[in-house]
Amino acid sequence: MNSSLAQAVLAGDRLALARLLSRVxxxxxxxxxxxxxxxxxxxxxxxxxxxxxxxxxxSSLVNQLAVFFRQQGQKVAIIAVDxxxxxxxxxxxxxxxxxxxxxxxxxxxxxxMASRGSLGGLATxxxxxxxxFDAAGFEIxxxxxxxxxxxxxxxxxxxxxxxVVEAPGLGDDIQAIKAGILxxxxxxxxxxxxxxxxxxxxxxxxxxxxxxxxxxRIFLHHGQMMTLAGEEPTAGLWIPPICKTVAPDGSGxxxxxxxxxxxxxxxxQSGDWIRRDxxxxxxxxxxxxxxxxxxxxxxxxxxxxxxxxxxxxHSRQASPREVLAKLLEEMPR
Amino acid sequence: MNSSLAQAVLAGDRLALARLLSRVxxxxxxxxxxxxxxxxxxxxxxxxxxxxxxxxxxSSLVNQLAVFFRQQGQKVAIIAVDxxxxxxxxxxxxxxxxxxxxxxxxxxxxxxMASRGSLGGLATxxxxxxxxFDAAGFEIxxxxxxxxxxxxxxxxxxxxxxxVVEAPGLGDDIQAIKAGILxxxxxxxxxxxxxxxxxxxxxxxxxxxxxxxxxxRIFLHHGQMMTLAGEEPTAGLWIPPICKTVAPDGSGxxxxxxxxxxxxxxxxQSGDWIRRDxxxxxxxxxxxxxxxxxxxxxxxxxxxxxxxxxxxxHSRQASPREVLAKLLEEMPR
Numbered sequence: 001m002n003s004s005l006a007q008a009v010l011a012g013d014r015l016a017l018a019r020l021l022s023r024v025x026x027x028x029x030x031x032x033x034x035x036x037x038x039x040x041x042x043x044x045x046x047x048x049x050x051x052x053x054x055x056x057x058x059s060s061l062v063n064q065l066a067v068f069f070r071q072q073g074q075k076v077a078i079i080a081v082d083x084x085x086x087x088x089x090x091x092x093x094x095x096x097x098x099x100x101x102x103x104x105x106x107x108x109x110x111x112x113m114a115s116r117g118s119l120g121g122l123a124t125x126x127x128x129x130x131x132x133f134d135a136a137g138f139e140i141x142x143x144x145x146x147x148x149x150x151x152x153x154x155x156x157x158x159x160x161x162x163x164v165v166e167a168p169g170l171g172d173d174i175q176a177i178k179a180g181i182l183x184x185x186x187x188x189x190x191x192x193x194x195x196x197x198x199x200x201x202x203x204x205x206x207x208x209x210x211x212x213x214x215x216x217r218i219f220l221h222h223g224q225m226m227t228l229a230g231e232e233p234t235a236g237l238w239i240p241p242i243c244k245t246v247a248p249d250g251s252g253x254x255x256x257x258x259x260x261x262x263x264x265x266x267x268x269q270s271g272d273w274i275r276r277d278x279x280x281x282x283x284x285x286x287x288x289x290x291x292x293x294x295x296x297x298x299x300x301x302x303x304x305x306x307x308x309x310x311x312x313x314h315s316r317q318a319s320p321r322e323v324l325a326k327l328l329e330e331m332p333r
Numbered sequence: 334m335n336s337s338l339a340q341a342v343l344a345g346d347r348l349a350l351a352r353l354l355s356r357v358x359x360x361x362x363x364x365x366x367x368x369x370x371x372x373x374x375x376x377x378x379x380x381x382x383x384x385x386x387x388x389x390x391x392s393s394l395v396n397q398l399a400v401f402f403r404q405q406g407q408k409v410a411i412i413a414v415d416x417x418x419x420x421x422x423x424x425x426x427x428x429x430x431x432x433x434x435x436x437x438x439x440x441x442x443x444x445x446m447a448s449r450g451s452l453g454g455l456a457t458x459x460x461x462x463x464x465x466f467d468a469a470g471f472e473i474x475x476x477x478x479x480x481x482x483x484x485x486x487x488x489x490x491x492x493x494x495x496x497v498v499e500a501p502g503l504g505d506d507i508q509a510i511k512a513g514i515l516x517x518x519x520x521x522x523x524x525x526x527x528x529x530x531x532x533x534x535x536x537x538x539x540x541x542x543x544x545x546x547x548x549x550r551i552f553l554h555h556g557q558m559m560t561l562a563g564e565e566p567t568a569g570l571w572i573p574p575i576c577k578t579v580a581p582d583g584s585g586x587x588x589x590x591x592x593x594x595x596x597x598x599x600x601x602q603s604g605d606w607i608r609r610d611x612x613x614x615x616x617x618x619x620x621x622x623x624x625x626x627x628x629x630x631x632x633x634x635x636x637x638x639x640x641x642x643x644x645x646x647h648s649r650q651a652s653p654r655e656v657l658a659k660l661l662e663e664m665p666r
Contacts, residue, residue, distance in 0.1 A: 042649065281647060297626060320621050321368070322369055
């Protein structure tokens, strides 16, 4: 059965696209059907995750990246995910700043997403929205997450290429290590690189790269990533380059885009493109599985039985695990 | 059946406590049995969550809090959760800094926890470790999380009282709003309050409190939380106070501890203590449910059937949802 919504999206109808994204975000039956129909057309877009601590200027950088990709003639979608904020003001303001450079351009589509109940739900919805854009012919899908916690890491893992954005002067080195999102970085960006402290941020990132890639003993040599032996890293290994940018004036952007494209080449040649693609689809499957199984379990329980079970936990007569074991025994086989 | 491990923990054996915490973290059968045995003894400890962005000096503050509670004769447990860091260096260093003030004190137990595979697993393990400490007679259990993302929020929700720690100069106001962890704050702490910029941080937090509690129109008046009418907030409502501290020299600590105790009183009088307790137990139940149902599903599938199903997703013959529906149809009833 063909859904007219999916067909309208494929025909380039922006209103239909906006409507489908909402259906997907709200997980409606119509959204599900359209997604299943579009799914075979996915797998072509380059998904770029952008994450980093607050204050690093991510939104501005994403904006500039979109402008740059547009100039190359590529269609760009931006999914701005803000999993924790209860305030919408920030997101709205961010969008307005963005629109200035990109408005009226039919090759760009920007979509903000706030929390959707559960964390799993948010990651699932983000993955599925990226699929909609992918099927609709957007070559570049940028997934921007606010913050630097586990949920951002989970969402960034959806991407082929993940940019971790830092900025000078956002706290000392040990804290940066603790934040620990560097493990997911394919490219490190020091944004606001015209600010004081850029050298110490670079030093901190460099020493963390050395920790993460001890065999290679990377160091920066005239802005190039080199091994201790003075050679460029071998083809089989990707060592995250450090790019310095100043988003408002666009300096460093060409080098950053070059690094992104180089990473895409690396992914395709090494087989990692397919591996990441598969890992992403499997993660989506796992989340759907969880949601579905829990819904089935609930459907087999009367509300009063569930309440009495929960009450015995509240009164500490039985542990959550003991109560769960009992409820599972009562399930029809 | 009584577990000797649980009994040894109840008898005050610190080595047994350390061993049980490891069993619980690794989710072993022995750990599960001991937990079920200890569960009826839980529900007495005051769980205090401490969260905030990197660079705010949380660990140092938690250390000082522990010293303060110890001086009041209370047993204190600290669970330091670092969900994202792949590096252990930071945690080890943090522990060493802590130990200086607290070492040799049998009334204090510090436990670091790194990521345990899934996010759900980490939150479950944290909740269960808190239960062990609770049953073992620790009156205060501090759950410290590094970072400010959703996983930290989820873990902080385990607590009765949640402190959100800020520090001057960690980024501009809009970014602070975007970080959006203020919704979970019972007490706001401006640590490093001897640094420049403390006034603007306080102003930013105040205006965010006004956004979050618009009816009350809170403002700071000689360090007291007041409504616009000049009265203290009514008993039925808790408005997060703003406490300023300088962790290394302990200034502001007495006021912070007073605020924590006042919040505990508020929770008990308003009924929120029981409500939060129940919400925590229900969240633990939900996580266990998910883990268990997924494990059962997997047990019913042969590895080759699962692989062929996943392969049809990889090749984009069928969407994750379509494949899941097919697998569920094949399940024995």
